[in-house]
Amino acid sequence: MKKIVCAPRGGICLAAIGLVMMGFGILRGEVPVVLEKAINICMECIGIG
Numbered sequence: 001m002k003k004i005v006c007a008p009r010g011g012i013c014l015a016a017i018g019l020v021m022m023g024f025g026i027l028r029g030e031v032p033v034v035l036e037k038a039i040n041i042c043m044e045c046i047g048i049g
Contacts, residue, residue: 024032 025034
């Protein structure tokens, strides 16, 4: 039962690194760039753009 409740340290470290990198990208102002690319990809897949 204890193994199910406790997460491995490696996973927690990777999640923390991911959050730090996301925060760094937000501070650099990369959110509009990522959203624009996502919209373009979706429009191409649907066939509108």
